[in-house]
Amino acid sequence: MNNLFTMKDLSTEEIHEILHTAESFAKGENWTPAKQTFAVNLFFEPSTRTKTSFEIAERKLGIDVIPFETGSSSILKGETLEDTLKTLESIGVDLAVIRHKQDAYYESLAGKFQMKIVNGGDGCGQHPTQSLLDLLTIKQEFGKFEGLKVTIVGDLSHSRVARSNTEALTALGAEVFYSGPAEWFVGDAGNAENYVDIDEAIEFSDVLMLLRIQHERHDTMMDLSAEQYHERYGLTPKREERMKPGSIIMHPGPVNRGVEIADSLVESGKSRIFKQMENGVYARMAVLRNILDK
Ligand code: CP
Numbered sequence: 006m007n008n009l010f011t012m013k014d015l016s017t018e019e020i021h022e023i024l025h026t027a028e029s030f031a032k033g034e035n036w037t038p039a040k041q042t043f044a045v046n047l048f049f050e051p052s053t054r055t056k057t058s059f060e061i062a063e064r065k066l067g068i069d070v071i072p073f074e075t076g077s078s079s080i081l082k083g084e085t086l087e088d089t090l091k092t093l094e095s096i097g098v099d100l101a102v103i104r105h106k107q108d109a110y111y112e113s114l115a116g117k118f119q120m121k122i123v124n125g126g127d128g129c130g131q132h133p134t135q136s137l138l139d140l141l142t143i144k145q146e147f148g149k150f151e152g153l154k155v156t157i158v159g160d161l162s163h164s165r166v167a168r169s170n171t172e173a174l175t176a177l178g179a180e181v182f183y184s185g186p187a188e189w190f191v192g193d194a195g196n197a198e199n200y201v202d203i204d205e206a207i208e209f210s211d212v213l214m215l216l217r218i219q220h221e222r223h224d225t226m227m228d229l230s231a232e233q234y235h236e237r238y239g240l241t242p243k244r245e246e247r248m249k250p251g252s253i254i255m256h257p258g259p260v261n262r263g264v265e266i267a268d269s270l271v272e273s274g275k276s277r278i279f280k281q282m283e284n285g286v287y288a289r290m291a292v293l294r295n296i297l298d299k
Pocket of ligand 1: 259
């Protein structure tokens with residue numbers, strides 16, 4: 006693996022290998038690159054979890070993280086992303102993690118750099134390292150993917166998390182279902198026959214993966230209030246009581262409490278939301294090792 010742009014870049018064997026490496030890091034294994042390595046994290050969209058956990062992962066691996074704020078870089082003077090990356094590569098940067106609002110921004114970069122590039126999320130496209138940390142969390146819980154029923158609930162049409170997880174979970178043998186407003190169930194986020202009502206999904210799903218409404222990507226205002234959305238599509242305490250025994254709640258974050266999930270359920274016994282965030286460090290360490298250990 007030279008770069009990681011989408012989950013389709015990884016075979017199922019490579020996914021299993023990365024998860025195995027992530028589990029080793031979770032148990033305290035150490036690994037550092039053979040030579041001094043410089044990384045930059047270029048985030049053109051807001052981020053708390055991905056940016057911070059990449060930086061912690063890089064530092065835990067002994068990688069030198071070069072501070073880079075897109076808002077105070079020469080990108081503001083019109084420099085393109087490609088020229089920015091060429092500049093950083095010339096200066097000696099070995100690895101760039103990029104989050105960008107443009108879907109598939111990486112397609113124009115492929116094959117042009119010696120520097121390794123990891124996609125930290127592109128628009129409504131892909132979020133491969135989120136998918137890997139989600140897979141790690143599911144594996145820790147169930148020890149397998151085959152036969153699991155995972156329902157992704159909410160803003161499917163704008164969700165790079167839904168897209169990356171659909172591809173990966175399906176490849177690994179899980180069955181993926183979808184729920185939420187029918188008008189958001191479009192495009193390649195899934196199959197029509199797997200679209201289910203939330204009241205049905207809670208009873209059979211091993212994993213309920215809730216998504217934030219990405220208002221910033223909507224052209225028009227949602228015609229439901231937050232309270233109405235919560236009652237119609239959200240995970241309420243009453244619905245949580247009817248969830249399948251042994252099932253878990255996941256959410257990539259950031260969470261809108263009281264909208265897609267009741268405030269009281271964010272830190273409940275079934276919730277793995279903060280475990281996902283912890284696993285983000287191990288999954289990203291594993292991706293970086295896989296890319297750099299060549
Ligand atoms: N899950 C996720 O990508 O969160 P951030 O936007 O905070 O990085």
